[in-house]
Amino acid sequence: MTPALVLVAVGVRFGESTILDSVDLAIEKGEWVGLIGPNGAGKTTLLRAITGAVAFEGSVEIGGRNTSAVKRRQLARSVALVPQHAVLPPGMRVVDYVLLGRTPYLGEVTGPSRHDLNVVAGVLDALSLSEFMDREVTTLSGGELQRVVVARALAQESPILLLDEPTTALDIGKQQAVLELVDRLRRQRDLTVLSAMHDLTIAGQFPDRLVMLSGGEVVAEGRGRDVLDPSLIRAHFGADVQIFDDGFGGIVVVPVRSQEEINDSTP
């Protein structure tokens, strides 16, 4: 079967600097792949290249079709992005914000159809957002807001969902809630998920597979326990960590001070 999303030798350059260099990646339908890597590794840029927000070399194929041959509106029906820091228009209500997700289906001037409104209603229900419908987006708390942004992406009804560090601003309870939601939605809706992730333990728990980017290149790829390796993390994050099994098939990554530093700082 054709993978849902295929990247072939994708590169992004801004002038002299190379942000992404020849990235290859294939994601199966229904799979959740986590993108990890230090700051500046190119995680966000990779997601932006897939949505067409940034010019790139190489090719991105969705369902076997090259995205450069697809119109923007068509692409927005195939890929939705949950940005790291969503821009919140002052005064916009939640229902209008979520309805923006239907933009790729609306005509130039015509308003939303009955079907569009039904989709929005379904998404608001699924994310327990009905009671927030008339609130202004700028008045929401971090956890509510993240659900609203996910709702907008789901309203696009696209089979591929990209998440850019979806839990950055949330406390650990909200982090788990949002990620469980993503997991539930991808099972219910058969979504393919690619998420840039900051927290390595969370990256070791949720996705089926991890890809580690560093300096714009893929440096490791595979199951969580293979990619979350202390020496790889030492090499690319400059961090000392210990890895534990959580006993349920997931992985726990714990930062620890290196023995040398401790010895140096002890008089």
Added chain:
Amino acid sequence: MTGDEIRPSHLPWWWFAGALSALGAAVLVAVLLGAVHLDASSVVASLIDRLPFIDLDSGLTDREEAILWDLRMPRIVLGGIVGATLAVAGGAYQGSFRNPLADPYLLGVAAGAGLGATIAIAYGPSIPSTPFGPLPLLAFLGGIGGVAATYAIGYSVRAGRTAVTLILAGVAVAAFLTAIQTYLQQRNTETLREVYGWILGRLSTVGWTEVWMVLPYVVVATVVMLAGARRLDVLSVGDDEAVTLGVDPTRVRLVIVLAATLGTAAVVAVSGLIGFVGIIVPHTIRIVFGTSYRIVLPLSVVLGATFLILADLLARTISAPAEIPIGVVTAFFGAPFFAVVLRSSRGLGS
């Protein structure tokens, strides 16, 4: 929950009808007030008489009819057109640049259009008042030049760029273009007597010439801006996110800014530099009715017209028989209003 319970923001017809009634009332008051007294019922009869298939005897003398139809009405209609265009263009610029302070006057568009129009009148053929002559064309080119220069300067600022940066760039561009325009005007006082007082704006007209001259441009520009309202709502989440929603932000911005500039240039060519209409009207609508451009833009057309007709009424009656330039009136209300918008928009990125 079903789609029936989903109530997206929209413009209810009765809001629009209410705005139209306000416009009608403003027109009526403006028609009745002036140096020569006209009887109210006769004026209404004369207005109705002009409707198709209706024949009424207004009882006005020929002279009164002339005052009504050749002096007051053209000026009121022109004021309405100018106000509608400046207001909707202000809203459109604010959406395109995602900048609450944007306004045709503050972006350098009006100054550029004024310069273009001055050049056309000073050096062009002596019959300027046709819709497709050099006057509107040069005004449009000047307006485009003004907004392009403002945009280029404003966005060349990298560190600490905010909504205010673009406006500062606009102030510099407008000052420069107005300086050139004033210089040309001084050098050509003979040919430019007709545009004297332009910098402060004016609506004194003779007959319907100006109305017919700007109408085609204004209609096209307004239709394009109104059709783009939904796209402007999408742009409000930023360029990157607009792309993921299937909208090309560069194309939307280009089309809307060109339309807003076309409309602005056309009305500046006949009315001069009238400031702040594009700030006052759209922002008042946002506060009272909602922030969606599908609400802001259509209401700006109607209430912009209403606002400028009333401002012009004030300009010609407050110290009658003398007239104060209408730009003075709009600035008198607009500048304090701008200060309020500035305060509440502090920290907004561009």
